[in-house]
Amino acid sequence: MRVEKCVQGGAGFGRLADGSVCFVEGALPGEVVEIKVTEQKKDFARAGVVKILEPNVKRRVPPCEYYGKCGGCNAQYAEFELQIELLRQITLDLFSRTAKINLPQNFEIHCGSEWGYRCRAQVFFEMRGSNTVIPVEKCMVLSEKLNEKLKEISLTKKTNLFDNQSEKFLGKYIHADESVFFQSNLELLPKLIREASKAANEGELLLDIFCGVGLFSAFLQSKFERVIAIEQNPLCQKFAEKNLGKNCEFHAVSAEEWCGKNAELLSKACVLIDPPRAGITNQLCDILCKNKISKLLYISCNPATLARDTRKLLNAGYELIDVQGFAFYPQTFHLEMMAVFSL
Numbered sequence: 001m002r003v004e005k006c007v008q009g010g011a012g013f014g015r016l017a018d019g020s021v022c023f024v025e026g027a028l029p030g031e032v033v034e035i036k037v038t039e040q041k042k043d044f045a046r047a048g049v050v051k052i053l054e055p056n057v058k059r060r061v062p063p064c065e066y067y068g069k070c071g072g073c074n075a076q077y078a079e080f081e082l083q084i085e086l087l088r089q090i091t092l093d094l095f096s097r098t099a100k101i102n103l104p105q106n107f108e109i110h111c112g113s114e115w116g117y118r119c120r121a122q123v124f125f126e127m128r129g130s131n132t133v134i135p136v137e138k139c140m141v142l143s144e145k146l147n148e149k150l151k152e153i154s155l156t157k158k159t160n161l162f163d164n165q166s167e168k169f170l171g172k173y174i175h176a177d178e179s180v181f182f183q184s185n186l187e188l189l190p191k192l193i194r195e196a197s198k199a200a201n202e203g204e205l206l207l208d209i210f211c212g213v214g215l216f217s218a219f220l221q222s223k224f225e226r227v228i229a230i231e232q233n234p235l236c237q238k239f240a241e242k243n244l245g246k247n248c249e250f251h252a253v254s255a256e257e258w259c260g261k262n263a264e265l266l267s268k269a270c271v272l273i274d275p276p277r278a279g280i281t282n283q284l285c286d287i288l289c290k291n292k293i294s295k296l297l298y299i300s301c302n303p304a305t306l307a308r309d310t311r312k313l314l315n316a317g318y319e320l321i322d323v324q325g326f327a328f329y330p331q332t333f334h335l336e337m338m339a340v341f342s343l
């Protein structure tokens with residue numbers, strides 16, 4: 001089979017001799033591969049690579065010794081430059097199919113280091129679906145500090161590793177620990193914060209919805225008279241109180257509940273949302289669509305749900321004025337994005 005392109009999740013897409021669609025794990029665009037069908041569905045098949053007959057010139061031997069055993073980093077067989085090209089092509093495809101819009105072909109994807117970038121990780125002591133334990137001595141995507149911690153942990157329990165940098169970050173120390181959400185790529189995070197800050201501009205009111213420990217508000221608060229930060233995890237509160245200044249309020253409540261009760265504030269504010277991978281619920285989306293927001297920043301760790309929600313916002317009359325990607329998760333097919341909407 002000749003592979004035409006990669007799709008969301010990274011599988012290669014092509015057509016079998018009878019014209020039917022086949023998704024091949026581990027295959028890259030342009031490659032000719034011998035495959036073994038592993039699953040036959042009504043409309044498509046899934047397959048694995050048996051032999052690569054014509055490789056992509058940017059294919060490489062996965063550099064990590066645990067590749068294929070630990071279950072992570074499934075894009076290692078592509079050179080980093082190709083990983084970025086693939087992320088761009090997958091995202092363009094997603095937006096064209098799901099959001100029904102064409103993003104600029106060369107929309108920006110900001111990149112940092114390909115290795116040693118992660119400041120948080122969960123270590124498992126069993127492989128998913130098996131009882132095999134893989135003794136990992138060093139993980140190539142973890143920061144040096146986390147690799148030091150990895151050496152210290154006991155091989156008996158599940159452990160969260162976290163290093164929110166002991167030193168200041170963009171001039172500030174941000175309080176958080178492993179019990180709450182925190183971004184995992186500290187090298188590229190300042191870029192995202194700067195771009196969000198530029199897009200938000202300044203004004204009377206910033207609503208930081210899905211705020212975690214108040215990361216974005218911590219850097220944008222000086223540009224607004226008042227900041228309201230919404231987060232449903234109550235464990236974030238004690239950190240947010242340290243991270244946020246006097247013009248900020250933190251509410252430990254769901255985005256849906258708070259926005260439902262305070263809809264009149266939405267149209268007066270610059271609104272920043274940063275939901276989990278599932279994107280926003282229909283309930284929240286309806287509220288955002290009904291209350292015309294002059295500037296809406298949507299930060300997303302899942303382009304598929306961002307594309308879905310973009311369509312709904314466009315249907316409600318919003319205009320998409322900027323889209324950028326941030327390669328927060330090298331060696332995977334995940335991409336962080338920021339989309340800016342206005343009316």
Ligand SMILES: C[S@@+](CC[C@H](N)C(=O)[O-])C[C@H]1O[C@@H](n2cnc3c(N)ncnc32)[C@H](O)[C@@H]1O
Pocket residue numbers: 181182183209210211212213214215216230231232233253254255256274275276277301
């Ligand atoms: C992707 S994180 C972003 C956190 C923060 N903006 C940051 O960058 O550190 C999403 C956050 O939304 C919170 N969350 C999930 N569902 C929520 C909801 N329905 N209402 C409010 N917060 C929610 C999670 O607890 C998590 O802290």
